[in-house]
Amino acid sequence: MDGGNPNLPVDWGRYRAVLFDLDGVLTATAKIHAICWKRMFDSFLKRWAAERKMSFEPFDSVRDYHEYVDGRLRYDGVRSFLASRGIELPDGSPDDSPERETVCGLGNRKDAMVGEILASERVDVFEGSIRLVRWLRQQGLATAVVSASKNCPAVLRAAGIEDLFDQRIDGHVASDLGLPGKPAPDTYLKAAELLSVPPAEAVVVEDAISGIEAGRNGGFGLVIGVDRQGDAERLAAAGADIVVRDLVELLPESLSQQEA
Incomplete structure (x- = not known):
């Protein structure tokens, strides 16, 4: 599996699932x-x-x-x-x-x-993020989207990416289950539970400080910050293990340099 390549920024072979925030990480809806x-x-x-x-x-x-x-x-x-x-x-x-x-x-x-x-209006996606999601699924990792938004299903449909995620925890699910929102880790923990993956073997990907704190508070194996607003230092201070400008940076070099 390519995820074990020591030259990658992340040793994906150590993890079984990746949990993505929606707005600002996957879609340009923030x-x-x-x-x-x-x-x-x-x-x-x-x-x-x-x-x-x-x-x-x-x-x-x-x-x-x-x-x-x-x-x-x-x-x-x-x-x-x-x-x-x-x-x-x-x-x-x-x-x-x-x-x-x-x-x-x-x-x-x-x-x-x-x-x-x-x-x-059309919903735009971050192409680098979608390329990473597709590649991770090819490597056999499970994926979930974890969003505070009750518009999450509509956004996923409008963006044409709803089939890329094995589970979805959104504002509707959180409300129905009585789950507190980020920075509490409960929504991410529920996603990991539904994927039957312990937090230590799951990755959280976030662009919001509250989301980074949720990943850290939940004891997840890796917390990745996506810096869309020049907040790299704040994301790292909140608990991000890695901060990138674009998730394409986390693909194998041969793939990250290809045209989207």
């Missing part, structure tokens, strides 16, 4: 989520500030996105960001309408925005 978080929060914050005669401080789609919402379950992301601004809202219920100003209502408002974009 930017869609960042845009929708900003639109939703800015609209809310403007009203909140005006009603209290306070200055409006917009949501920062880089700093606030990565610090408080990236990689987290949707409602956890709402709570995390609002807490950073000292704002408390009632949780509400997951079936709250997007117009309700509850944690769930705001989360549902953001989700509706994402759905509108996904319905009208």
Whole structure:
């Protein structure tokens, strides 16, 4: 098996499964989520500030996105960001309408925005990531996608890659099973369990700090950070064993240099 090649950046022969985050790792949808978080929060914050005669401080789609919402379950992301601004809202219920100003209502408002974009735009993939997934499966490794997004099935279908994963743990599954979101390791641990692979023999691939922390907290054999935003140092500090700019770097050299 090529995975045992000592010249590879990763000795893939040591592992039986690879668990991938979705947004920012496999698909270029992180930017869609960042845009929708900003639109939703800015609209809310403007009203909140005006009603209290306070200055409006917009949501920062880089700093606030990565610090408080990236990689987290949707409602956890709402709570995390609002807490950073000292704002408390009632949780509400997951079936709250997007117009309700509850944690769930705001989360549902953001989700509706994402759905509108996904319905009208093509979902792009990171070709280097997809090449790695295909190669790993050829080597006999199991694969899973682990995402906080409830849009995960739609994104996988739109990108044409749903057949590349043996298991999927997404926002719907996490909610149904009562699994806490990242940085808790539970969603990744559930994926490994469904693949019948112990964490020590599985690899986690993430671009979010919370996801890296989840991989480290779960005792996985290897945690790989994908640096899409110039965050290599922060990813390493959070617990990534390896940080790459593109997952194509983890293929055998003869394959990584080929045209996608």
